[in-house]
Amino acid sequence: MSDPGNEFDEEPGVFDFEDEAAVEASTQRGEADVAAGRVVSHEAVKRWLLSWGTDHPLPRPKCGE
Numbered sequence: 001m002s003d004p005g006n007e008f009d010e011e012p013g014v015f016d017f018e019d020e021a022a023v024e025a026s027t028q029r030g031e032a033d034v035a036a037g038r039v040v041s042h043e044a045v046k047r048w049l050l051s052w053g054t055d056h057p058l059p060r061p062k063c064g065e
Helices: 020-035 042-051
Strands: none
Touching: none
């Protein structure tokens, strides 16, 4: 893995490996949220983000908006 002549080689970190079970569980939760309508539209998020830094920032959008 490391070249003995390269002192800058590092051991892999905790985020260098994908946890397949966690990814699958996350995907299933996301799909369940979509199926149940627990989503926020792109347009609602865009309005919210564009309001940041203005004199009247909007509150965070809620599910169904």
